[in-house]
Amino acid sequence: MTKTSPPAETLNDPFKRVMGVLGQLQAPPLHDSAWIAPFEQLVGAAFSLIESEKRGFSCRQYSPVYHPSVQCKIVGLLQELGGGKESTKKDALDNWLSRYYFNAGIQRVNFAAERLIATFAALPCKCGARPPEITVNNHRPPNFQQRLSGAQARLTHVQAEYTTPLPKLQSVLDQFGSRYDRNHPFDPSKGLAMIRRDVNSRKHAVYKRSEVLDALPRPASGTITWSKAGFKARMETGVQCLELVVGAYSELLAWYPMAKF
Numbered sequence: 001m002t003k004t005s006p007p008a009e010t011l012n013d014p015f016k017r018v019m020g021v022l023g024q025l026q027a028p029p030l031h032d033s034a035w036i037a038p039f040e041q042l043v044g045a046a047f048s049l050i051e052s053e054k055r056g057f058s059c060r061q062y063s064p065v066y067h068p069s070v071q072c073k074i075v076g077l078l079q080e081l082g083g084g085k086e087s088t089k090k091d092a093l094d095n096w097l098s099r100y101y102f103n104a105g106i107q108r109v110n111f112a113a114e115r116l117i118a119t120f121a122a123l124p125c126k127c128g129a130r131p132p133e134i135t136v137n138n139h140r141p142p143n144f145q146q147r148l149s150g151a152q153a154r155l156t157h158v159q160a161e162y163t164t165p166l167p168k169l170q171s172v173l174d175q176f177g178s179r180y181d182r183n184h185p186f187d188p189s190k191g192l193a194m195i196r197r198d199v200n201s202r203k204h205a206v207y208k209r210s211e212v213l214d215a216l217p218r219p220a221s222g223t224i225t226w227s228k229a230g231f232k233a234r235m236e237t238g239v240q241c242l243e244l245v246v247g248a249y250s251e252l253l254a255w256y257p258m259a260k261f
C-alpha cells in the first residue's frame with residue numbers, strides 16, 4: 001500500500017492510473033497460495049482496463065448509430081482481426097473492443113473483490129486460535145451476505161490482534177454493504193456495489209433497451225444512474241474500484257503472505 005497520493009496531473013488519466021496500479025501488484029509467494037485467484041483476476045482486470053483505454057473508452061460519446069455501424073459489422077471486423085488483416089473499419093473495431101475490454105475489466109474487479117472476501121472469511125485465522133468464519137453447510141456454499149458478514153467478523157478480530165490497520169479492506173466491505181439498486185443515483189463511493197449490480201445483471205437479465213440506456217449523454221438534470229453516467233465516469237469508477245481492491249489485496253497479502261487452504 002502506498003501512502004503518498006499520485007501527482008495531480010495523473011488523477012484524471014485512467015490509463016496512467018491503471019499502469020500505476022498494475023505496478024503495485026505483487027504475486028503471492030506460494031504457487032498454491034490462498035490469494036492466487038484474486039491476484040490472477042486483478043492482473044486480468046488491470047490488463048483489460050489498459051487495453052480498453054488504449055482504444056479510447058473514456059473519450060467515447062454515445063452513438064445513435066452504434067447498431068448499424070458497429071454491431072452489424074463486428075463479425076466481419078473480428079474475422080479480419082483474427083486473420084491478421086488490416087482493419088477496414090478501425091474505429092468501429094476499436095469502439096467494440098474498448099467496450100469488450102471494459103466489461104472484461106470490471107467483471108474481474110468484481111470477481112477479485114468477491115473472492116478476496118470469500119477467502120478472507122473462509123481461512124482459519126493466522127493466529128491459529130480462530131476457525132473459518134464461514135463454511136459449506138449441508139452442501140450449500142455460503143451466499144454473498146454470509147460471506148460479507150463473515151469477512152466483517154474476521155476483520156474485527158484481526159484488527160484487535162494485528163497492529164497494522166486494513167482500511168482498504170474495510171472500504172471494500174463498506175461499499176458492498178451499502179444499499180444500491182440500478183435506479184439509484186450514480187455514486188462513486190458505492191463503486192463496487194454499482195459494478196457488482198452491472199456484472200450480475202448482464203449475467204442473468206433479459207435485454208430491455210429501455211433499461212440499458214448504454215452510455216447516453218448525461219442528462220442536464222434528474223437522476224444520473226450507472227448506465228446513464230457515460231463512458232468517462234464509468235471508466236473512472238472502474239479504475240477507482242480496481243485501485244481499492246488492489247489495495248485490499250495488498251493489505252491481506254502483507255497480513256498473511258503464506259496463507260493457503
Ligand SMILES: [Zn+2]
Nearest residue numbers: 125126127130
Ligand atoms: Zn486470529
